[in-house]
Amino acid sequence: MDNDDLRRGKPTNHVIYGEDVAILAGDSLLSTSFEHVARETKGVPAEKIVDVIARLGRSVGAEGLAGGQVMDLECEARPGTTLDDLKWIHIHKTGTLLQIAVAAGAILGGATPAEVEACEKFSFNIGLAFQVADDILDCTASSEDLGKTAGKDEAVDKTTYVKLLGLEQSKQYARDLVDEAKACLAPFGERALPLLAIADYIIERGN
């Protein structure tokens, strides 16, 4: 559960509007995202739109983001979180959402099933890399650069990649994940350049 008081240097929704309105804003945006895909996707066979919506729904539900977030809360509350637990959380919390973000584009763009799968493997790996990079940034960047409270993980003794692997090995792990992600897109040649740039950005970003 994200309960930081700052995001991108600004007070968060629940701080300004209260928890009740923040929860309703979340429900509203979530529903509107499905409406948007259904209403605004043009020039694509309706079967593909239905496929994307089914995958989008799964990626947010108990087998995706919400499930990962619940496990995250469980692990925060008890000691002994392992590297496998951490990966499970991030695969579900972040990996599945990036996976559908990339797969949706591929499906609606007319990719073959094998191409969709390659895109999913790519996004799965950058999803994990994103979380490792987040943990690294939390202990190396300032609150000003980060736009949210820095050093929060260590202060609350949160289990992170940095805590389990150390800083240098975490950086190496993030690089390996990005390399693996980029390798998945090799069959696309130059057409994959924007996605390759996003993969690099994930571990090079300063916030």
Add this chain to the structure above:
Amino acid sequence: MDNDDLRRGKPTNHVIYGEDVAILAGDSLLSTSFEHVARETKGVPAEKIVDVIARLGRSVGAEGLAGGQVMDLECEARPGTTLDDLKWIHIHKTGTLLQIAVAAGAILGGATPAEVEACEKFSFNIGLAFQVADDILDCTASSEDLGKTAGKDEAVDKTTYVKLLGLEQSKQYARDLVDEAKACLAPFGERALPLLAIADYIIERGN
């Protein structure tokens, strides 16, 4: 925002699992509902499924349930809520959700646009009747019958139909809405019997 500690005689989600897990359960069920419609609707042209999902998304978002709920919170916090405010809240909070529940069945069942519209008018009216009946029950039924805390509205001086119209006039208003709802389904003849029974149940129910 529903924050009662009891629902159908049992402790609510946030009481047992905590607010964070309750919020995530809500997000998860909401996403899964879209996934379910997309994945499990069989034997229907995909265009109709996309149409239903677009309407479903709108009915829950800022122009539907969530918007009505926010206005409900606003009105709770300030005096002078009028009958028009109350109707606006209930049209959005409950009306739109019942509207899509009925319209989805009609659309997927192959109804014409005029038939879908008749079904929507029906559900719109029973949505309002449902809320009027809720206000009546809150001040006439026991907590045991209700399965939630009775008399809560008066205790917190909530603006209700009973407060604005009085008990007898509220009962008449609920009956008028149900009659109007049932009239919308006249063109369907006997095929509408299950929906007519639901309309009657809404004002005859004891909880």
